[in-house]
Structure formats: C-alpha cells, structure tokens
Amino acid sequence: MPKLAYSIRRLQVLAILIIACNNKLIAQECHLKNNYVGLMPSILFEPYDTINAVEVNLFPLLYEFRRGEKNDFGFQVRPILNYRFFHAQSGFSQIGGSLVANKYFLNIFDVDFWLTPQLGAFFTYAYNSLDKIQTMTLGIEPGVYLKTSKQLSLSLNLQPGINYYPDKFSRSFVESGSGFKFHLGIIFHVGYNF
Numbered sequence: 001m002p003k004l005a006y007s008i009r010r011l012q013v014l015a016i017l018i019i020a021c022n023n024k025l026i027a028q029e030c031h032l033k034n035n036y037v038g039l040m041p042s043i044l045f046e047p048y049d050t051i052n053a054v055e056v057n058l059f060p061l062l063y064e065f066r067r068g069e070k071n072d073f074g075f076q077v078r079p080i081l082n083y084r085f086f087h088a089q090s091g092f093s094q095i096g097g098s099l100v101a102n103k104y105f106l107n108i109f110d111v112d113f114w115l116t117p118q119l120g121a122f123f124t125y126a127y128n129s130l131d132k133i134q135t136m137t138l139g140i141e142p143g144v145y146l147k148t149s150k151q152l153s154l155s156l157n158l159q160p161g162i163n164y165y166p167d168k169f170s171r172s173f174v175e176s177g178s179g180f181k182f183h184l185g186i187i188f189h190v191g192y193n194f
Helices: 001-021 170-171
Strands: 035-039 056-057 061-067 073-085 093-103 115-128 133-147 152-164 178-194
Touching: 001 133, 061 093, 073 115, 093 133, 115 152, 133 178
Parallel strands: none
Antiparallel strands: 035 061, 035 178, 056 073, 061 073, 073 093, 093 115, 115 133, 133 152, 152 178
C-alpha cells in the first residue's frame, strides 16, 4: 500500500506541473497525426513479489498507428523486456508485449482545449524467465492525451485490469487457485507525432 500512495503522490505532482504550464500549451488540433512513437519508462513491482525486487523495461518504446476520420482511433504496440535488479538473482525477467486499442475523444470540450480524454482496452502477454511463469492481462486504460507542441505529446493513463495465470505452475507461484488476480498500473509516455 505505501508503494501505491507513493505513485499517487507522483501523479499529483505531475498534475500540478501540467496545470501550471497550461498557458504555455498549444491548443489541441481538430485531428491527430497518423503515427506516434513514444518513450514509456516502466518500473514494475509485482503483487506476488515477496523478494522486493524491482524490474525496469529496457526497451521502453511504443508505436501507435491512428486511423478514422480524424485519426481518433489508435492501435498501439508496446514491447516488454524487463530486467530484474535483485542481489541474489538479477537478470532478464518479463519478456512479452502489449496491444492497445485507443479511442480519443477529440473536441469533447472547446475546440482549443489543451487536453483530450482517451479510453483504451489492452491485452498483455509476458513470460517471466526467472520465475518461469506466464501472465496474461486484460483491462482498460482511461486517461488523458496532452499535446505540448505540433509534434510532441504526452499521455497519462490508469490501468485497471485482471491478470490470468494459464498454467498450474504459474498459479501456484502467485498463490491463486483460480488463476486470476487484480492488476493496477499507471502508464505514462511521451512521444513524437508524425
């Protein structure tokens, strides 16, 4: 629970910075560009992780292709290549990726408003090569898209969902007889639109 409180505090600081910079932000265009390449720093604390290890994604890039009349639908790919830092057994752990379908609600506010709400649905598959477990995650990503210049933007999303552990070993490792566990993440990425 202290880790969640720390994450919420970080989000509050980010929100204050965004509001403080509001007068410097460029108005949202009436449509989005077709392509987006982003940088998504990722630090993972798994709920079953009793060893207090930290995992960092060493390939924090993502790509989104947008389509629709105003390019307001996006399909995003996020690779996962996590490295675990732990004194007893460091090494590559989670390997996999996420697919996300996004809907951007353009002009839901005034045309020149600087913030665009978005809603996504995601699916993630990861194999943990250190613990030998598989995880499939399904959920939604409500959040906001913020354009900071003609090409640059940032997104901030909450990620509630459900983890599913498909095999017997994975279920026993995470101590879930049903194979299901709650998932909650905070997703932040900055990127270039073209």
